[in-house]
Amino acid sequence: MNDAELNQMLDSWEAPAPAASLREGLLDRFPRAEPRRFGRKLVWALATVAASLVLVIGLGQGADYSSDFPMLRFIGDFYNHVLDGLDLHQMHGLMVRIEQSSPKVSVDGQPAAPLVYGPGTAMSVEVPGGGTYKFISVRRREEFLLSRGGTPAGWVDAGHIHGSMIEFEAGGKQVRIECNQPIADSDRVVFVRRLQ
Amino acid sequence: VRSAAERLIGKARVGNEGAILRLFEEHHLPLYRFAWRLTGSTADAEDIVQECFLALLRPGCGFDPARTPLRTYLFGAVRNQWLKRLRRREECAAQERVDDLTPEKSALRGEVADAVARAIAALPQTQREVLVLAHYEQLSLAEIGEITELEVTAVKSRLQRARAALREMLAAYAPETERIL
Numbered sequence: 001m002n003d004a005e006l007n008q009m010l011d012s013w014e015a016p017a018p019a020a021s022l023r024e025g026l027l028d029r030f031p032r033a034e035p036r037r038f039g040r041k042l043v044w045a046l047a048t049v050a051a052s053l054v055l056v057i058g059l060g061q062g063a064d065y066s067s068d069f070p071m072l073r074f075i076g077d078f079y080n081h082v083l084d085g086l087d088l089h090q091m092h093g094l095m096v097r098i099e100q101s102s103p104k105v106s107v108d109g110q111p112a113a114p115l116v117y118g119p120g121t122a123m124s125v126e127v128p129g130g131g132t133y134k135f136i137s138v139r140r141r142e143e144f145l146l147s148r149g150g151t152p153a154g155w156v157d158a159g160h161i162h163g164s165m166i167e168f169e170a171g172g173k174q175v176r177i178e179c180n181q182p183i184a185d186s187d188r189v190v191f192v193r194r195l196q
Numbered sequence: 197v198r199s200a201a202e203r204l205i206g207k208a209r210v211g212n213e214g215a216i217l218r219l220f221e222e223h224h225l226p227l228y229r230f231a232w233r234l235t236g237s238t239a240d241a242e243d244i245v246q247e248c249f250l251a252l253l254r255p256g257c258g259f260d261p262a263r264t265p266l267r268t269y270l271f272g273a274v275r276n277q278w279l280k281r282l283r284r285r286e287e288c289a290a291q292e293r294v295d296d297l298t299p300e301k302s303a304l305r306g307e308v309a310d311a312v313a314r315a316i317a318a319l320p321q322t323q324r325e326v327l328v329l330a331h332y333e334q335l336s337l338a339e340i341g342e343i344t345e346l347e348v349t350a351v352k353s354r355l356q357r358a359r360a361a362l363r364e365m366l367a368a369y370a371p372e373t374e375r376i377l
Contacts, residue, residue: 001363001370009366010331013312015229016238018245022228026220026246031253032211 091121094137094161094183098123101164101179108173115177124195130171132195137161141189158192168192201266209253220249223267226333227274233328234278236317244281248273264342271335272343275325282321308369315365323358330355 001009095117105112107127116124122134141157159168159175161184166177168190207215224245231241248270251257259269316324325344329335330351337348337355344351 001367003359005370006359006363006366007331009308009312009369010316010362012306012309013233013316014309015232015332018224018228018242019238022224022242022245023217023220025242026216026249027213029246029250030208030213030216032213 090139091136094188095121095123097181097183098166098177098179101181101183103166103177103179106176106178109176112175125170125175125177127171127173127175130173133170133175133192134195135166135168135170135190135192137166137184137188137190139186139188154193155191156193157189159190161188161190166190170194199261202261205252205259216249216253219252219266223270224249226267227270230271230328230333231274231278233316233332234275234325235281236313240281244274244277247277268339268342271329271333271339272345275343278325279321311366311369312362315362318365319358319361323354323361326351326354327358327362 098115099117103115105115105125107125107130110128112128113126116126116132122136124132124134126132135158136155158170159166161167163182163184164179166175166179166183168175170192171194201219204215204219208219227245227248228241231244232238235241235244251273252259252270259266264272316327319327322344326340329340329343330337335343337351340346340351340355341348346354
């Protein structure tokens with residue numbers, strides 16, 4: 001048998017292709033780096049938001065630097081949007097609580113027509129001889145005004161909510177809405193707008 | 197300047213799965229063939245190849261890119277793993293696996309191929325590894341010398357003896373080969 005014949009014979013012994021288990025087994029045994037968990041990212045995100053809020057509130061209590069620093073303005077806007085969202089959620093909850101608290105409406109001490117709920121989170125009250133007034137309630141007057149660049153057109157800062165009582169002025173008359181249970185955890189500001 | 201292999205090993209050592217996969221894809225085929233031909237077992241070959249890649253990641257790994265190309269180092273690692281197993285099993289286990297072939301299996305796999313497998317398995321371990329690396333993996337004598345820690349002349353001598361032994365063991369199949377191949 002010459003070299004070529006021997007080589008030919010040796011070539012007949014072929015190795016099989018490796019099975020997928022070779023790769024899978026390696027990966028199973030491979031010591032992976034521990035993936036960063038969502039929890040850690042969340043903690044960092046919350047810490048960043050908290051720090052930003054502290055910064056914005058701090059600046060809000062001092063001079064107004066926000067116009068000079070776009071990043072601060074962005075953070076401030078974001079903060080206001082968050083507050084608006086919270087306010088919206090709370091206003092909706094407040095409207096539901098008022099509706100469930102058998103509110104009695106009086107205008108200048110005289111019983112008046114019941115409240116009208118909606119659209120949205122606003123409620124309406126009929127002021128005899130003065131027209132219909134829509135009202136909304138927010139937690140903080142300053143932030144509400146700041147986020148909207150002043151009082152929104154037609155809306156007037158006209159009263160407040162305290163415990164189970166809503167009081168505001170509309171059309172030169174004193175409107176009182178008395179509920180049979182507290183409707184807000186803390187005092188709130190009431191803005192009123194006359195409907196056309 | 198670190199080589200690409202070094203960079204990949206560095207990344208794999210800190211748990212980068214993509215890095216170990218790149219090394220695996222580049223080298224696993226010849227290593228697997230080599231391991232399979234030495235052991236005659238798919239399971240053993242897989243285990244040996246996996247172990248070689250994982251050994252690269254260990255702090256005490258002796259791979260030195262300045263001295264040895266990664267491919268040569270990995271072939272050497274496969275060989276060492278095989279020798280370790282041989283010592284544990286006293287070689288008989290590996291021998292049994294090849295001898296374990298029934299006539300039916302032999303017929304299915306090809307009589308000549310089985311005869312070649314049996315003949316190579318019957319070679320002394322020192323000749324078997326040299327023959328497999330030279331004939332099946334087409335490695336140079338210098339590379340084989342590096343892997344087996346032998347002088348080139350010793351590699352050449354072992355290879356010649358292995359081929360001579362095979363020629364003798366397979367002589368009976370020579371006419372058969374001509375007919376089949």
